[in-house]
Amino acid sequence: MAEAFTTLEVVDDRSDRLHVRLDRPEVRNAIDRTMVLELHDVCAALEETPRILIISGGDGVFASGADISELRERTASDALEGINSRLFSRIAALPMPVIAAIDGWALGGGAELAYAADFRIASSRARIGNPETSLGIIAAAGGTWRLPELVGEPLAKEILLAGRVLDAEEALAVRLVTEVHEPDALDAAAHALADRIAGQDPLAVRFTKSVMHAPRAEHPAVDDRAQSVLFASPEKHARMTAFLERRAK
Template sequence: MSREFRTLLVDYRPDRVHVQLNRPAVRNAIDQTMIDELHLVCGELERGPRILILSGTNGVFASGADIAQLRDRRAEDALKGINSGLFGRIARLPLPVIAAIDGWALGGGAELAYAADFRLASTTARLGNPETALGIIPAAGALWRLAALVGEPVAKEIILAGRILTAAEALAVHLVTEVHEQDALLEAAHALADRIAKQDPLATQLAKEVFHVPAAAHPLADNEAQARLFESEEKFARMTAFLERKKR
């Protein structure tokens, strides 16, 4: 599959899609065109599930939303949930999403990373939400995703006091799970994708789906997903192969 994009570089592979945010003149700031193009990628991944790797270009993940566009937005724009709608869609993609964070991931760029299932960082990564300094709030996920990821005290430092986390600090609070040198970051992201790709795709999809259902939906949602998998051909094939290896 091939498509021309203005703000993204997209590498399609059989089991994954690597999307690079590519607006280097503005440090990959997220504008409406990028939002629209990421929605197109989401549509493709919803129709044909694959792992998604998100990264930036030129040593930057994403410096935030495009301030030139953001400044002109009014109340009716806020109510449309332009960024939050996209990031929610990314979070709900059938297979896991990996954010490979190099350099700045601020504001909307950080919120995009929070929507991923996995966050890997380079040693130069810096993550934060400086929105209140610009007279707005981080309304595309940080106000609830970040506390779930790092706990309320650290989330409030970032959101209410403008703290910017270094890669080491992000690792210490488990906002990222790995830190690599810049030239090894994408290799590490693909290595993680390789591990995910070895799993049964349907089991991985259902595990992700049930992981995120409300607490009240457990254990019924778990049992229903397991019932579906207990009838899958892949389950029988994988378990048979396991038992055959054990005999050797």
């Protein structure tokens, strides 16, 4: 991507992936309107040309949450606009998988951004929580429903209603994150995961993600339609032929 971002840094830009880093270190990567707009630009590019997305933060802070100085001034109409929630839903719906690499604090909107990813990997110093009720609001950008889906209702209530913050090992134990690494190895781990995804058939990955997100009532019809497209794919034939040739050796 060639855009001149002010709140994001493009760390890696390849044919199969894009790695962007949240870059507002002076406010601990707080998510403001500019960052929201720039992440929408990232989404638009990846919707047009699907690639894996890696999102990371700074040294010791993934994202400290929404920018409180902005949030304090937002009105009822701003809440109905869904400034963060619509962005995170767009990120969750990207055609190819999204990896959140969490080093240090991921709080409030920062945690909700991570919840919208398909994969969350963490550094050993990760801390994940939702302190919104202590500020007189709710976790309205996906926390109240994505988090219970990810970790179950009892633990989600501890986090959302009682302010519990999970450390890296606790997050790993409940599979909120799938890997824990030392901070200086986290980016490499994110790219290693991206490498594994990139080794799959991209079209099959895209269909698998979309079918997994389909409403329960649409199954199995949605599965069958996706499979019908893939059965006609030259890549399916080539990959299966290669598999059979390897097995025959």
